[in-house]
Amino acid sequence: MVIGSVQIANLEEFSPESMLHASNDIAAINSWLRASTKNSKHTFDSYAREARRFVIYLNSINIGLKQVKGEDIDNYLNILQYPPAHWLIPDDQQITTSTQCMSAALSESSVNHARTVIKGLFSYLNDAGYLKGNPVALTARIKSEQESMAEKALVVPAWNTFWKWVVQKTEAATEKDKALWMRNRFMCAVLYHTGMRLSSLVAARMNSFYRKNIGSELIWHLAFPMKGKRLHTVIATNSLMDELVSYRKYLGLQDFPAPAEDTPLIMAYRKKAPISPRGVEYAISEMVEQAASDCNDPFIADEIRKITPHTFRHTHATHRLLAGASLLSTQKTLGHKSITTTTIYAAVVDEMLLNESDMFGEFSEQQKIGN
Structure with missing residues (x-):
């Protein structure tokens, strides 16, 4: 050549x-x-x-x-x-x-x-x-005519592959690289389980986690600033809390943050300072490139390559709906002012909505029989 x-x-x-x-x-x-x-x-x-x-x-x-x-x-x-x-x-x-x-x-x-x-x-x-x-x-980046927010989300197999890869890399990391991988794993978990934006991630603190009464139970929540500097709160999933505890134990801290623990939620690598937006983008791009290269499935590799910090938000939304969460609860979790925005994500859960429609149809027929 x-x-x-x-x-x-x-x-x-x-x-x-x-x-x-x-x-x-x-x-x-x-x-x-x-x-x-x-x-x-x-x-x-x-x-x-x-x-x-x-x-x-x-x-x-x-x-x-x-x-x-x-x-x-x-x-x-x-x-x-x-x-x-x-x-x-x-x-x-x-x-x-x-x-x-x-x-x-x-x-x-x-x-x-x-x-x-x-x-x-x-x-x-x-x-x-x-x-x-x-x-x-x-030149212009190629964009599908039907590209939408929902289409930027990862399909479930791609997310599972990427997350499994992150976990395996963390577990196999040498002592020299362990701190970086533990931080990156926790960072991905926070983004996926909360759907928060990049700007919110870099502003969040350890004491953004707090417990609040819901009924008779004390439930962990996570509060963080959103657009317009308004404070937004989401319920912290059990999986996210497990990741938090694991990360804090590695850092030599108590399992759960105290109310006075006003330290950055995600720290810059080898620095006692909050990670920057550019630092998050760089860390994720490095992981994405390696994960895609390690993936033997071309389709899944292509999916992984499209991951950016904001992909986690789209993925969180669509996976919530796929799991059966309502549009209203998803709207509240994402902090959308209008449910119309949240409805965009429903495009990828047509099968789920069809099943729910069938369930409603069966329910309606039962009501007729009952009358």
């Missing part, structure tokens, strides 16, 4: 051990891979796959990185979503052309992931002075 005057043979040439050098396109890509993956094999493998595929495309149109225009990026993304026959690996696995590198068309989320990676490549090479301009910035 040739880019400009540089010959490359296969993916192995993209090596994280390569020397930082930018006298040609391949050396420039190696430099970016080394700087961007931080010696993480998971991230390296993912970025290298995208780089190799992009290099194949550039070779097919006989240009190098410095000649790429916005239209070239659009054409490339279109190929990923609607690959022509000569880009697909044949059923007999007999590769006859250099462009046969795809087993099937990529999903919208995978195409967007490819765009993000290539955009990062151009940004890095711009900062390094190797390129001038970022043609990817001229």
Whole structure:
């Protein structure tokens, strides 16, 4: 394969051990891979796959990185979503052309992931002075016509896979990395079980957890600021409280926070300060990239790749409804001013609503018989 005057043979040439050098396109890509993956094999493998595929495309149109225009990026993304026959690996696995590198068309989320990676490549090479301009910035992220808030939620198998991966990583972490994984696990649990926004997470304190009487029981709640600085309260699930206790025990604290414990709920890694919004985004993006790379199911991997801090909120809402919670209780938990907003999530629980309709129909018929 040739880019400009540089010959490359296969993916192995993209090596994280390569020397930082930018006298040609391949050396420039190696430099970016080394700087961007931080010696993480998971991230390296993912970025290298995208780089190799992009290099194949550039070779097919006989240009190098410095000649790429916005239209070239659009054409490339279109190929990923609607690959022509000569880009697909044949059923007999007999590769006859250099462009046969795809087993099937990529999903919208995978195409967007490819765009993000290539955009990062151009940004890095711009900062390094190797390129001038970022043609990817001229292109738009692919968006489904039916994309909605509910569609940004994870399907249940994807959430289960991601959460199981987080738990396993935490349990297998070395003593050196244990603190980071314990914090990240608790952070994911808080986001999923409460549906809180990123801004609320970074503002929450340990004493945001408090007990309140409901009937004859003392129930744990979590209070945190929402949009407009209004204070919002949700009931803390048993699963969330288990995660809280586990996290606090690791920190050497009592199981439950005291009313005077006004410390950040989520701390910055190795700092005695609250985590920043950017810190949350970075931590989650690192986990997402690794989890997707470790996933053997392409569909589930694509689902995991779309996770952002706000994905947890959408997932919380749809999973509540799937579990049988009412729209009214879900509206209250999410803090929506209008139930119309909450109703959007019901689009993904049509089967549940249909079953409830059947139940109501049976109930109505029984009432007629009773009369």
